[in-house]
Amino acid sequence: MNYSRREFLGAVGAVSVAGVSRLYAQAPGADLVLFNGKIVTADDAFSIREAIVIKDGRILAVGGNELRNRYAGARAIDLRGRMVIPGFHDTHIHLGGHSRRYIDLNDTTSLAQLKQQVADKAKELGPGEWITGSGWDEYHFTELRKPLRGDLDAAAPNNPVVLTRAGGHSSVGNSKALQLADVNKATPDPDRGLIEHDASGEPNGVIRERNDLYTRLVPKDKPADVRDSLLENVREQLKLGITSVIEAGSSVDPGVVGSFAEWELLYQKHGTELPRASVQVGYPSPAGQAKEGAAKLREFGKKTGDGDERLRVGSIGEMAADGGFTGPTAWVLEDYKGQPGFRGRAFFTPEQIHANIEAGHLLGWQFGIHAIGDASIAMTVDALDQVLEKYPRADHRHYLCHFTVLPPERTMQLMVKDKILIAQQPNFTYNLEGRYVEALEGKRLATNNSLTTPIKHGIFMAFGSDNLPIGPFVGLYAAVTRKGESGKVYGREEAVSMKDAIKMYTRNGAFLTREEKIKGTLEPGKLADMIVLPEDLLAVSPEKLLTMKVDMTIVGGRILYDRNA
Numbered sequence: 224m225n226y227s228r229r230e231f232l233g234a235v236g237a238v239s240v241a242g243v244s245r246l247y248a249q250a251p252g253a254d255l256v257l258f259n260g261k262i263v264t265a266d267d268a269f270s271i272r273e274a275i276v277i278k279d280g281r282i283l284a285v286g287g288n289e290l291r292n293r294y295a296g297a298r299a300i301d302l303r304g305r306m307v308i309p310g311f312h313d314t315h316i317h318l319g320g321h322s323r324r325y326i327d328l329n330d331t332t333s334l335a336q337l338k339q340q341v342a343d344k345a346k347e348l349g350p351g352e353w354i355t356g357s358g359w360d361e362y363h364f365t366e367l368r369k370p371l372r373g374d375l376d377a378a379a380p381n382n383p384v385v386l387t388r389a390g391g392h393s394s395v396g397n398s399k400a401l402q403l404a405d406v407n408k409a410t411p412d413p414d415r416g417l418i419e420h421d422a423s424g425e426p427n428g429v430i431r432e433r434n435d436l437y438t439r440l441v442p443k444d445k446p447a448d449v450r451d452s453l454l455e456n457v458r459e460q461l462k463l464g465i466t467s468v469i470e471a472g473s474s475v476d477p478g479v480v481g482s483f484a485e486w487e488l489l490y491q492k493h494g495t496e497l498p499r500a501s502v503q504v505g506y507p508s509p510a511g512q513a514k515e516g517a518a519k520l521r522e523f524g525k526k527t528g529d530g531d532e533r534l535r536v537g538s539i540g541e542m543a544a545d546g547g548f549t550g551p552t553a554w555v556l557e558d559y560k561g562q563p564g565f566r567g568r569a570f571f572t573p574e575q576i577h578a579n580i581e582a583g584h585l586l587g588w589q590f591g592i593h594a595i596g597d598a599s600i601a602m603t604v605d606a607l608d609q610v611l612e613k614y615p616r617a618d619h620r621h622y623l624c625h626f627t628v629l630p631p632e633r634t635m636q637l638m639v640k641d642k643i644l645i646a647q648q649p650n651f652t653y654n655l656e657g658r659y660v661e662a663l664e665g666k667r668l669a670t671n672n673s674l675t676t677p678i679k680h681g682i683f684m685a686f687g688s689d690n691l692p693i694g695p696f697v698g699l700y701a702a703v704t705r706k707g708e709s710g711k712v713y714g715r716e717e718a719v720s721m722k723d724a725i726k727m728y729t730r731n732g733a734f735l736t737r738e739e740k741i742k743g744t745l746e747p748g749k750l751a752d753m754i755v756l757p758e759d760l761l762a763v764s765p766e767k768l769l770t771m772k773v774d775m776t777i778v779g780g781r782i783l784y785d786r787n788a
Contacts, residue, residue: 260302310466312732314687320449326356341378357387372428385437390549464773503540513578540591545599553596656707669714685731
């Protein structure tokens, strides 16, 4: 509410009425003043203040509580000691819309519950209709096993079903889906993927990495069918304190679900209600067709950085160089634990990934490449180094997404030389613990999703989630404790301080998108993107992070989410 003249007089104390009247008339205007709090600016000195003033969507001043009296703010909020930090910037997230066929399995806690969800959807859609869904995680099921074709057959015998695991690197289908996909006992493993089999040799329904063997058969949604869902998914990030995202993968082709054109339409209508977004685009051609991809990029007519403060074109990504441990098919230099001879899958040859990078680099694009296994990281960095040696470009800001298994020392030295950055997911150590224990051992297990080792080498790092889960507090928890869900610590020496974790989840993301001059810290002149927290992150027990909620999310000076409203 607006300050009345009487309220302003009381605020500044007992001086002459005439003098105060002149002061009130001359006081600079502001839209919002937050005071009596712990304002973490996340600047170079990690300064902490008491009050912050916002005007026209930007930060006008940061300082002590005297700012409340200095500015005739249209609205003043007493923080009552609560903490304010810059808004979280998730540097790797997937926020696509979903169709009527879709089941959200992220909160499913048992196979019995999953089967009931599938049965309910089959009843809703009717016989013969495809059922889709995603987000299941066998380590969160009471049965502690994956869903298989028999489970889905029992739930929906008259519908083809495909359900994608959390992380997106494997899917399970039922018998009808396998039949339609023409996958049987004699079907060889597809390029870049694996078909799992039961003891009798029959497919058990799980296909690793090649979800498209199923999903290509599902009737295509029209963009209009999923727009409401996309809007809801993007808006939901405000509850988590996320004020900026890097959407990991859209299409340059208009008129399809997930295209950049659909994001443009969304932000034209609702941009001031949503987190800011930088949207990656996939390299628009299959592996081995770099020239065709380059032609489509030129036809697209945009490149990295185009756009405005609400929505901009991001890097080329993910352009996955290998699989992931949710498959698991991440490409590594040593055999998977207990699987002699198996080292995952590369999705490109060195020549193919080099050709893509060179073509996009010459067109002025930034790259944000999915590389999880150490073999994949080494191949990708070699290709980037070769391109940068041949075609130097100052401040390119190419980066790797994930960086799960520490690569050889030579690779990290190249990353330092070439200033190749990392978009890391510290939450993987927590939420994917079971997968890592199955696949890795020794030092490779202890240093999964390493933090301090690359930082000590001088490699820049920012944090994100990759939806596993999206909530940034899990990432902060894993970053400062290095604990898995079991409570076991993996590589304690890889933990970072809370101060550094906050920086990597806020200001560092702005550097990845070349926006460090306009956002990421709470300094005068920058965009007023911040969140109010109920407790002090610098003092609270790390265990409390797992249940913490955001009190308020402010984007461009507007309160877009208030938990207590």
